[in-house]
Amino acid sequence: KQEVTQIPAALSVPEGENLVLNCSFTDSAIYNLQWFRQDPGKGLTSLLLIQSSQREQTSGRLNASLDKSSGRSTLYIAASQPGDSATYLCAVLSGNTPLVFGKGTRLSVIA
């Protein structure tokens, strides 16, 4: 059974810092991995999706990498801004099970 873990659970950084969020999954036979942003009480905003054949994806200040063999993905945020404050969720599509989500990392960027 696929399990997704995100570390750290919460992170607070000063504005301008570069940061890395981590996601690990137990079953490396995945089809894709997706990073979402969730603001308090709101829906899911898809940030980046990496297919199993890809190693990384970039969008603006965000870069997501995937190492399937080790069961890990990282989301790198460059030059963080207060507007980046949110919870970041990692979700994995694998086996015969629709998306399995991690619990998320709650990010606070302090001005």
Next chain:
Amino acid sequence: EPEVTQTPSHQVTQMGQEVILRCVPISNHLYFYWYRQILGQKVEFLVSFYNNEISEKSEIFDDQFSVERPDGSNFTLKIRSTKLEDSAMYFCASSEALFTGTKNIQYFGAGTRLSVL
């Protein structure tokens, strides 16, 4: 850009009542899903639907729940006899394909917040 739409955005109901949450998936998508997120917890899979029948369901999706595609555009989640613990955000998603290929991306709606009093 096509999007998944969900209505209502917030539903308040009394315990024991039935609710229907509505979703309009992206028009050329064939696979439809419901997920749930209880406040402070993980997003959890409830059910997937393809070709007018349930293709997979989680242990959460018991007899209290049902899904339906009543017409060519809507996809609904019905919760019978709601309980306090059904209070959560419910997300609908759709995809063109299930697992393989580049069409396996699930697109999510903005969610319906269900509050059971």
